[in-house]
Amino acid sequence: MRKGKLTFVMYLIAVMVITCFPRVGYAEGDTLFTLSKSAENALPDQALEVTVNGNNLKGLYAYEAVITFDPDVVELVKAESKLEGFFLPPKVDNGKMTIAFTKVGKKAGEQGRSALSTIAFKGKAQGNANIKLLSVKALDPSLTATVHSYGTAFDDLAGYEWANTEIEALASSGIIKGTSATTFSPGDNITRADFICLLVRALYLHVEVDGNFNDVEQSDYYYKEVGVARKLGIAQGTSDSLFEPRLSISRQDMMVVAARAMKIAGKMLDESVSDLSNFSDSSEVAAYAAGPLSQLAKEGIIQGYNGLIKPNDTAIRAEAAVIIHRLLNK
The missing domain is CATH 2.60.40.680 (Immunoglobulin-like)
Structure with missing residues (x-):
């Protein structure tokens, strides 16, 4: 030089x-x-x-x-x-x-x-x-x-070392928030609305919101994000008109909406994949979720727990942070 x-x-x-x-x-x-x-x-x-x-x-x-x-x-x-x-x-x-x-x-x-x-x-x-x-x-x-x-000031991450890096990175960037100034509550269930908010913010999804589910009010903090996800086809609700935003989201539903959001954001997945045989509880996966879960598994975005995918368990905040972090690194 x-x-x-x-x-x-x-x-x-x-x-x-x-x-x-x-x-x-x-x-x-x-x-x-x-x-x-x-x-x-x-x-x-x-x-x-x-x-x-x-x-x-x-x-x-x-x-x-x-x-x-x-x-x-x-x-x-x-x-x-x-x-x-x-x-x-x-x-x-x-x-x-x-x-x-x-x-x-x-x-x-x-x-x-x-x-x-x-x-x-x-x-x-x-x-x-x-x-x-x-x-x-x-x-x-x-x-x-x-x-x-x-670095974050969360003092309740003991036992969640597998998610510490992801939680700290997303919290510091403002994509995910703590439950207080010093707590993250990593083991708490995450609601359907809150996970949609994370997806929309993390992937910078934008569209004009011109309607919403009947159980999502304009005064709700998640109104815009759920409206964006509805219009883009990411959030399809539990019926034609209801989203049930405050219900805890299951692990398989979390992964399904994550896969939809990735495609909308241009992060393409291999849609030919349909094999979940590496997971011993794959028979518990709903038919509508098998394809998206297989695609995310192939990409390493979901890795399971000791050979289990636990599709019907409710997703917790720590798991949501890890999934969002992996999406950003796809």
Whole structure:
């Protein structure tokens, strides 16, 4: 790299370190950074790969990401950029890693969705590696910086480590909310209306609402989202005129509406798939749900519990967060 380019790169990195314009609240179409993992749990000497993704990017020119992991469970092997430019090798200190990247020269920033980098780990022990995205400092081509922080103050996530990363990422971006300032209530059932709200917000689905189900009032906080889902054919109700928004949603119904929403959002699924034989309780899946569940299973969006899909169980808030997070990373 020529001296002039190197100077520019170091200047950008310095800007990332010292510049901070915090991002406050949720706005429709906000940028969201997420992690997708080849596995949640590590095994000794086995590879575990993590991808840093940017969703709804608006001119990303450079970034600095801070990622944490359990150093007793995994060790870093290498990190590589998926974008063309200068990638700063990871700096690691006791389970906290910082990676940085910048484009070089007069280049347009990244738009839309993009895989930004991959990080390879090797297992040291069996267990949850607790790999989490702590923050991303993003710069646009004018070197304006925005900080995206993904830590939350929820203090009731013990026992739901399998969903912590997803809950924290979605809560910090405003897509999902806690039940109070410090609680998320991950084990509580999620209603039909609340899951529809999550889908519509997360996938940025828009259409003019010109009607709704008879049991959804204009004063209801979910009126717009349910109306959007009804018009797009995502929410079809329990009858021609009723949606029963306050009922808890079953796991199979959650997955059916998720599959419909993905197609509306242009995230195509393999409609030829219809095999659920990997799940020992597949016979309990309703006929209308078999196709969508098979499609989501093939994509890894639903993975089941010890070989069970539990289609008729009510979905809980932690499960909803994981499903929405996986949809965003499809």
